Amino acid sequence: MDYSDKIFIFYNKQTLEIIFIQEPLKTNLTPEKFLDERYLIEKKCIGLPKDNFDVIISDRESYRRVLKDMSSYYLRIDDVKNDIEYVLKKRAVSNPTYNVQDIKRVFTTEQIVEMYHEDYINFNLKNFLKSGYAEAVFFPLSEINIRLHMLTKNWNYFHNDRFLSDSHEDKRLLGQDIYKNGTYWPIIVSPLYGHNPRYLYAYEGTHRLISLKLNQREGLIPPDYKILCIKYNECYDVLVNSQRFMPLSKSYKARSLIEILYGNNVILDEQKYKESVEDCLSNNGKLKDDITLEWTVKSIGDSIFALQTYPHWLRDLIYPITDEIKPSCILNDEKLFMKWLNE
Amino acid sequence: MSSLSHIRRVDIELQSFCNRTCDWCPNKDYLRNKSIALDDVYYTKILTELNQFGFAPDRKFPTVATNLDMVSFNGDFARGQPTVSFMGFQEPMADIKLLKRRVLEAKETLPSYVVLSTNTNGDYFTKKNLDGLFLTILNVMDYDCKGKDFWIKTLEENGCMVIDDPGRQYQGILAVHKNINLIKVVYDWPKQALLENRAGVLSKEEQSLKLIRWKNDSNKRVVPCPEPSYYINITFDGSVMPCCHIRSDISIHKDYILGNVKENTLEEILNSPKAVEFRQRLTVENGDYPDPCKYCQKIRTNICTGAPNGFNYIGKRYMDNKVNENVRFLNDFKPNQ
Numbered sequence: 045m046d047y048s049d050k051i052f053i054f055y056n057k058q059t060l061e062i063i064f065i066q067e068p069l070k071t072n073l074t075p076e077k078f079l080d081e082r083y084l085i086e087k088k089c090i091g092l093p094k095d096n097f098d099v100i101i102s103d104r105e106s107y108r109r110v111l112k113d114m115s116s117y118y119l120r121i122d123d124v125k126n127d128i129e130y131v132l133k134k135r136a137v138s139n140p141t142y143n144v145q146d147i148k149r150v151f152t153t154e155q156i157v158e159m160y161h162e163d164y165i166n167f168n169l170k171n172f173l174k175s176g177y178a179e180a181v182f183f184p185l186s187e188i189n190i191r192l193h194m195l196t197k198n199w200n201y202f203h204n205d206r207f208l209s210d211s212h213e214d215k216r217l218l219g220q221d222i223y224k225n226g227t228y229w230p231i232i233v234s235p236l237y238g239h240n241p242r243y244l245y246a247y248e249g250t251h252r253l254i255s256l257k258l259n260q261r262e263g264l265i266p267p268d269y270k271i272l273c274i275k276y277n278e279c280y281d282v283l284v285n286s287q288r289f290m291p292l293s294k295s296y297k298a299r300s301l302i303e304i305l306y307g308n309n310v311i312l313d314e315q316k317y318k319e320s321v322e323d324c325l326s327n328n329g330k331l332k333d334d335i336t337l338e339w340t341v342k343s344i345g346d347s348i349f350a351l352q353t354y355p356h357w358l359r360d361l362i363y364p365i366t367d368e369i370k371p372s373c374i375l376n377d378e379k380l381f382m383k384w385l386n387e
Numbered sequence: 388m389s390s391l392s393h394i395r396r397v398d399i400e401l402q403s404f405c406n407r408t409c410d411w412c413p414n415k416d417y418l419r420n421k422s423i424a425l426d427d428v429y430y431t432k433i434l435t436e437l438n439q440f441g442f443a444p445d446r447k448f449p450t451v452a453t454n455l456d457m458v459s460f461n462g463d464f465a466r467g468q469p470t471v472s473f474m475g476f477q478e479p480m481a482d483i484k485l486l487k488r489r490v491l492e493a494k495e496t497l498p499s500y501v502v503l504s505t506n507t508n509g510d511y512f513t514k515k516n517l518d519g520l521f522l523t524i525l526n527v528m529d530y531d532c533k534g535k536d537f538w539i540k541t542l543e544e545n546g547c548m549v550i551d552d553p554g555r556q557y558q559g560i561l562a563v564h565k566n567i568n569l570i571k572v573v574y575d576w577p578k579q580a581l582l583e584n585r586a587g588v589l590s591k592e593e594q595s596l597k598l599i600r601w602k603n604d605s606n607k608r609v610v611p612c613p614e615p616s617y618y619i620n621i622t623f624d625g626s627v628m629p630c631c632h633i634r635s636d637i638s639i640h641k642d643y644i645l646g647n648v649k650e651n652t653l654e655e656i657l658n659s660p661k662a663v664e665f666r667q668r669l670t671v672e673n674g675d676y677p678d679p680c681k682y683c684q685k686i687r688t689n690i691c692t693g694a695p696n697g698f699n700y701i702g703k704r705y706m707d708n709k710v711n712e713n714v715r716f717l718n719d720f721k722p723n724q
Contacts, residue, residue: 236554
């Protein structure tokens with residue numbers, strides 16, 4: 045049978061928990077083979093009989109349609125219909141990375157400091173790491189590989205901040221600054237899709253890594269220099285795409301500005317603001333202050349979103365005032381970091 | 388004015404000289420052994436007009452990829468970053484001072500999202516020549532089949548850092564340099580290349596070309612071509628050509644010179660009846676294509692949309708030079724033909 049227009053969903057029949065979704069592309073994968081494979085490798089199957097698990101074959105086109113707006117949905121098993129159901133979330137998370145960069149409130153330096161140190165590092169990053177879904181490791185540069193991703197774009201283009209503009213022509217400048225002052229954010233690393241999991245590649249922080257490595261080649265940075273990385277065991281691309289609906293085994297809290305979660309309308313429209321707050325509260329969330337929400341991170345997609353919200357959001361706010369807001373010492377000192385993490 | 392907003396790529400031949408005469412290049416019969424440079428004033432005019440007429444507005448993100456197979460941030464002809472490339476039937480690094488000067492001027496004149504790239508045969512690949520060459524992409528063709536190890540060593544010796552991304556399945560070597568975003572080396576080029584007939588100038592019957600593979604066996608073209616709808620080629624003498632294979636200095640191509648930047652603006656040239664007709668003839672399947680295109684096998688595999696002539700194109704459909712195939716499209720885009 046041809047499964048090129050289907051997806052396979054591996055799930056726990058007792059709890060209806062979705063464990064893995066795959067589009068059987070370019071392979072002769074059958075549902076039976078898929079069940080056998082996943083049962084052998086999924087941690088969530090350890091100690092449980094194979095009969096507890098099953099595979100649902102569902103329509104690929106519907107899945108892809110939903111993927112296009114993936115952050116607005118969650119998936120659940122409809123065991124009566126033996127299919128998956130796409131449930132629209134009330135909270136519509138738009139692409140936090142880029143599409144709202146041009147519209148921002150005016151923040152005080154104190155607010156930016158608080159968002160960086162308290163909300164991003166002490167709350168989101170710590171809660172994320174304690175959830176155990178990924179680990180923080182200080183890696184030597186030689187252990188992180190560079191992907192082709194974005195290298196065909198000019199450095200002063202995607203984020204026209206002073207770090208990338210300054211180092212557009214001389215790509216060593218960014219690394220020299222990091223070596224001197226530290227980095228504001230961890231590098232995100234994971235294996236490539238379908239490749240040896242021992243080899244890690246940078247998925248966030250490619251420019252920083254290139255710059256550091258270029259300096260290291262020239263002896264300007266010592267060979268034993270290490271940088272903080274968030275290491276995922278599965279390919280990051282897969283996690284942010286097809287696996288992002290996967291529920292976390294343990295939910296946790298994250299903080300985000302209300303407009304990042306509900307869109308910029310909330311800045312301009314008081315009614316929208318009220319509705320958004322109500323929605324947040326009804327979903328087990330709470331207000332930290334009048335612009336910052338604490339919300340519950342339930343899926344892989346949510347967790348990546350929560351972790352990456354601030355690096356992409358704050359960079360434009362922090363980089364013009366780097367004299368006032370320096371990179372966190374915690375993120376740039378391995379001993380300090382481990383102490384902080386275990387507090 | 389934004390009459391050039393649909394143009395995604397501009398090739399500018401900075402000068403005429405090439406130090407090689409390769410079997411697979413028309414230069415072996417139409418010599419390029421003298422250097423005639425495109426005048427400063429016309430180069431500046433080209434850049435100014437590209438800005439003035441709205442060349443390739445910023446298209447920051449390609450259509451959202453919905454699975455791993457469709458993630459393509461690189462090499463997308465129509466939807467990727469607009470590109471100015473300093474290539475043609477010349478060796479751009481042969482006059483490295485000129486190339487560096489031109490790249491700098493382009494960088495200062497054009498928006499930051501415009502990709503600046505060129506190809507080289509690698510004969511002038513030295514540390515000194517690379518320093519201060521502020522390109523986005525430098526493509527190196529290993530015409531002598533010196534091989535992977537040779538090029539890795541050469542790159543490392545010249546201050547480049549080789550990177551390895553097996554996920555991309557790129558059949559070549561990738562490297563970064565302190566001034567150049569990305570260097571791509573196609574090692575063993577003649578073994579990897581699929582030859583095209585260079586707008587009718589080369590023939591697969593030529594003895595020297597018998598060993599080289601031809602794209603789609605160089606059969607008669609039956610599929611449309613988006614190239615002239617999205618692309619401008621400006622040669623060293625200021626001629627504007629509709630395709631990178633069509634040359635202003637070959638007699639059989641003379642009729643296809645669309646105009647000259649020394650006499651007209653780019654906007655006037657691209658909107659001339661001659662240019663419009665050329666583009667139009669290539670928008671249909673199995674059409675009456677211009678002579679240089681009749682056996683050409685240049686087939687772009689990407690999606691091209693937005694040309695003012697209404698020509699939308701999905702290259703994947705035509706990869707094998709076939710028409711009327713029952714092809715399942717990978718996204719919701721509907722071709723308008």
